[in-house]
Amino acid sequence: MLANRPKTKILVDGGDPSETLRMKSLIGFVDGQTTNPSLIAKNPEIQRLIASGHRLSSQEEKDEYKKIVQSISPLVGDAGVSIEVFADVGTRAEEMVAQGQEMFSWIPNAYVKYPCTHEGLRAAQMSVHKSIRVNMTLCFSQEQAAAVYAATQGSKEPVYVSPFVGRLDDRGEEGMDLVRNIKKMYERGDGHVHVLAASIRNVNQLLCSFALGAELATVPTKVLDEWAATSFPMPDQDFRYQGADASGQLLKSIPYKALDLNLPWESFDIAHELTTKGIQKFVADFQSTLRRSA
């Protein structure tokens, strides 16, 4: 078990309650959990249904999702369980909020995930006014994080923003730089947005999230297993992080931008190709579990 708890809250990135329980006994605690449509589609119960030839209706899929998060909810600490709305690139904010409101009622510690798009930000703005906690997902740029800050100003609850480290690495960019840049930008803010390092692929990225002071990190069980197997190393004063691609080539650094957090959120250029691709992948994985007519 982990002797000294890091300041960064540790969340399990997954959709299987039995794995959350396993991580809880391995580490001694789990602060929270993040889920998404791809992770839910991989849930063993859903996979078992599909293997037996069953395809779910949209309602059944939603019921399964609810059951899964209700099992996870009591296992985790105050970082809560993030539940993602089913949104395609054309889904309107009002539709996302209607889903978000329902999902928020499933468990007492829910965070509703919306994408870092124009409609997702509108949905977040409406949600915080209704006291719905939000986690802004698929964040790939500092502009998106600035817009999250501006759109959710005044929120009574902490808002999460989730920079996706590994997916930036995948295209040769240093994903950890995005976490570093957002943390630096938020130093001038009021602290209402917490940085949740996501799409973590290895132990070094987890340690770097600690070193950068990310408020939270969501981690696949495979990486938590590796961290435990090496007796939970922690970054020391000399810790330096340098990402590399599969061939050992160093990743391209992402420069810091001086952005004004007090500007209206609509003024930031939030478009990002990886956000669009991420939404499309979630939709495809979600639909793979559904009946054709559902």
Ligand code: G3P
């Ligand atoms: O928390 C985000 C995560 O689920 C996405 O991870 O590995 O699919 O980029 P990955």
